[in-house]
Amino acid sequence: MQPVPPADSEPRIHTTAELxxxxxxxxxxxxxxxxxxxxxxxxxxxxxxxxEAIYTRIGKFCSIAANVRINALEHPMxxxxxxxxxxxxxxxxxxxxxDQGFRERRRGKPVVIGNDVWIGHGAVVMPGVTxxxxxVVGANAVVTxxxxxxxxxxxxxxxxLKERFPAEIAARLAALAWWDWPAERLAEAVxxxxxxxxxxFLNKWEQSTDKx
Numbered sequence: 001m002q003p004v005p006p007a008d009s010e011p012r013i014h015t016t017a018e019l020x021x022x023x024x025x026x027x028x029x030x031x032x033x034x035x036x037x038x039x040x041x042x043x044x045x046x047x048x049x050x051x052e053a054i055y056t057r058i059g060k061f062c063s064i065a066a067n068v069r070i071n072a073l074e075h076p077m078x079x080x081x082x083x084x085x086x087x088x089x090x091x092x093x094x095x096x097x098x099d100q101g102f103r104e105r106r107r108g109k110p111v112v113i114g115n116d117v118w119i120g121h122g123a124v125v126m127p128g129v130t131x132x133x134x135x136v137v138g139a140n141a142v143v144t145x146x147x148x149x150x151x152x153x154x155x156x157x158x159x160x161l162k163e164r165f166p167a168e169i170a171a172r173l174a175a176l177a178w179w180d181w182p183a184e185r186l187a188e189a190v191x192x193x194x195x196x197x198x199x200x201f202l203n204k205w206e207q208s209t210d211k212x
Contacts, residue, residue, distance in 0.1 A: 009026040009027050009183075010026075011024040011025070011026075011027070011028040011029070011030065011041075012028070012029045012030070013030040014030060014031050014032045014033070014034065014049075016032050016033045017030045017031070017032070017033065017034045017035070017036075018033075018034075018035045018036070019035075019036045019037075019039075020036070020037050020038070021037065021038045022036050022037075022038065022039045022040070022041070023039075023040045023041070024040075024041045025041060025042045025043035025044070025045070025060065026043045026044070027043055027044045028041050028042075028043070028044070028045055028046065029046035029047070030046070030047050031046070031047050031048045031049040031050075031051065031066075032049040032050065033049060033050050034047045034048075034049065034050065034051045034052070035051075035052045035053075036052070036053050036054070037053070037054040037055070038054060038055050038056075038107070039053045039054065039055075039056045039057075039058065039070075040056070040057045040058060041058045041062075042058055042059045042060035042061070042062065042115065042179075043060045043061070043179075044060055044061045044179075045058055045059070045060060045061060045062035045063075045064070046062075046063065046064065047064045047068070048064060048065050048066040048068075049066045049067075050066055050067045051064055051065075051066065051067065051068045051069070051070075052068075052069050052070065053068075053069075053070035053071060053111070054070070054071050054073075054106075055071050055106060055107050055109070055110045055111065055127075056070050056071050056110060056111040056112075056113065057110060057111070057112050057113065058070075058113045058117075059113055059114045059115035059116070059117065059133070059179070060115045060116070060179040060180070061115055061116045061179050062113060062115070062116065062117045062118070062119070063117075063118045063119070064119045065118075065119060065120050065121040065122075065123070065139070066121050066122075067121060067122045068119050068120075068121070068122065068123050068124075068125075069123075069124045069125070070111050070113070070119075070125045071109070071110070071111040071125060071126070071127050072124050072125070072126055072127070073106075074105075074106060074109070074127050076102060086099065086102075087099035087102040087103070106127070109127035109128035110127075110128070111125050111127065111128070111129050111130070111131075112129075112130045112131070113125075113130075113131045114130075114131060114132045114133035114134070114135065114149065115133045115134070115177075115179040116133055116134045116179055117131050117132075117133070117134065117135050117136070117137070118135075118136045118137070119131075119137045120136075120137055120138050120139035120140070120141065120154075121139040121140070122139055122140040123137045123138070123139065123140060123141045123142070123143065123158075124141070124142045124143065125137070125143045126142070126143060126144050129143050129144070129145065129146055129147070130146045130147070131143070131146070131147040132146075132147055132148050132149030132150070132151070133149045133150070133173075133174055134149050134150040134164060134170065134173060134174075135147045135148070135149060135150060135151050135152070135153070135164075136151075136152040136153070136164065137153055137154070137158065138152070138153065138154025138155070138158070138161075139154075140156070141153060141154050141155055141156065141158040142155075142156045142157050142158060143157070143158045144157040144158065145157070145158075147160075148160070149170060149174060150163055150164045150165055150170040150173070151163050151164070152164060165198060169198055169199065169202070172202050172206065173198070173202065176202065176205060176206060178205070189201075189205060192204060192205070
């Protein structure tokens, strides 16, 4: 008999979290005092406490540690002042509205995060960055450029330290796309994820996938 997935797959959102115009997948967890604005979060991904993100698309099975900031706020350095009085004057002065052009400029630099990405404690991801499937971002890193799939980056600014797996293994994992499997198949695969080497896991489940 196939294992039965949990009946409740609805997102779990802490009562202190603030979300606006967001889309959350199944089994998503949003922690204490997380603030999200126009963010899509894929199935099984989670934010630990005090994280923030805006204008971001996050894949499935992503692990986002505490105090992470995704798509950090941009200020208009080319203007007379970088202060928000030029793009949010309504907070200070009557009859002056939001600078919609600046808002669209921010929206035009979304962050895209793939599947199975781990972002460490306190990391900052700057506007317009893409982080590939399976990548790891070290604690307190500042990510200013794209991160390749299955690479490990750290530092300020973040630089590549190593690859999680050889290129051939990474390509096979990407092709397997286990993060898109239904819950029943995942339940079967988890024990092998726990005990088999990555290569042995691939050998077994690539064959299983070919048969289906």
